[in-house]
Amino acid sequence: MPTQTKENYLKAIYFLTTSGEAVTVTALGKSMQVSKPTANNMIKKLAANGWINYEKYKPLQFTERGELEAALIIRKHRLTEMFLVEIMGFGWEEVHQIAEDMEHLKTEELFDRMDEMLGYPTVDPHGSPIPDKEGVFDRKSYASLSSVGVGGKAELRAISDSSVALLQMLNEKGISLGTKFTIIKIEEFDKSMVVNYRNAEEVSLSHEVCKRLMVDETTYSVRVSKDLKS
Numbered sequence: 001m002p003t004q005t006k007e008n009y010l011k012a013i014y015f016l017t018t019s020g021e022a023v024t025v026t027a028l029g030k031s032m033q034v035s036k037p038t039a040n041n042m043i044k045k046l047a048a049n050g051w052i053n054y055e056k057y058k059p060l061q062f063t064e065r066g067e068l069e070a071a072l073i074i075r076k077h078r079l080t081e082m083f084l085v086e087i088m089g090f091g092w093e094e095v096h097q098i099a100e101d102m103e104h105l106k107t108e109e110l111f112d113r114m115d116e117m118l119g120y121p122t123v124d125p126h127g128s129p130i131p132d133k134e135g136v137f138d139r140k141s142y143a144s145l146s147s148v149g150v151g152g153k154a155e156l157r158a159i160s161d162s163s164v165a166l167l168q169m170l171n172e173k174g175i176s177l178g179t180k181f182t183i184i185k186i187e188e189f190d191k192s193m194v195v196n197y198r199n200a201e202e203v204s205l206s207h208e209v210c211k212r213l214m215v216d217e218t219t220y221s222v223r224v225s226k227d228l229k230s
C-alpha cells in the first residue's frame with residue numbers, strides 16, 4: 001500500500017473529526033469514494049500502524065501519533081499553498097492540486113524553510129489554519145455569511161470549500177479574504193443575498209455561495225435589532 005494513500009486516509013479522518021462528524025467506516029468510505037470493504041481494509045492497516053483506535057461498531061478515533069501525523073500532512077499542504085501564493089505569485093485558485101502532491105514529501109527542511117520565508121503564517125490562502133510542528137493550530141469559529149441578517153456587516157475570513165470553480169467565481173466578483181460585506185437584502189424565495197462591498201454596486205450572491213463564505217462578525221457586526229433601537 002503506497003504511503004500516499006495511507007496519508008490521504010489520515011487526512012480524511014482528520015477532516016471528519018474536525019467537522020464534528022462521527023468517523024464511521026461508512027463516512028470514511030464516502031469521503032474517500034471507496035466501498036465499505038475497501039475502507040475497512042485500510043482502517044485495519046491504519047490501526048496496525050498505531051494511528052487509529054478501532055473497535056467494531058464504534059466511531060474511529062485517532063491515537064495521539066495518528067493525529068499528529070495527519071496535522072503535519074495538512075501543515076505541509078497549507079504551507080505549500082501559502083508559499084505558492086505569497087512568494088511565487090500563483091492565484092489562490094491554482095494551488096490546491098500542487099499542494100496535494102507536495103504534502104507527501106518527506107523533506108521536512110523544505111517546509112521549515114517555507115514557513116520561515118513566509119514569517120510563520122497561521123492561515124493558508126483560503127483562511128484555513130496551518131498547524132505548527134506540534135500539530136497545534138488556532139481553531140477559530142466563523143459564521144457563514146448566509147447567517148448574517150439584513151444590515152449586518154461581516155468580513156470574509158475563510159472559504160469553507162476551496163474548489164477551483166468557486167474561487168474563480170469569487171475572483172471575477174472581486175471577492176477575497178478581508179472583503180467587507182454589508183447585507184442589503186435577503187431574497188425570501190431562495191435566500192440569495194444582495195450585498196455591498198469595496199464600494200461596489202450591489203451584487204447578488206446565491207445561497208450556495210454565501211454558505212461557503214466564512215465571516216467574522218464580531219468586529220464589524222451591526223445587528224438589525226441594535227440598528228432599530230438606535
Ligand SMILES: [Zn+2]
Binds near residue numbers: 077
Ligand atoms: Zn488545498
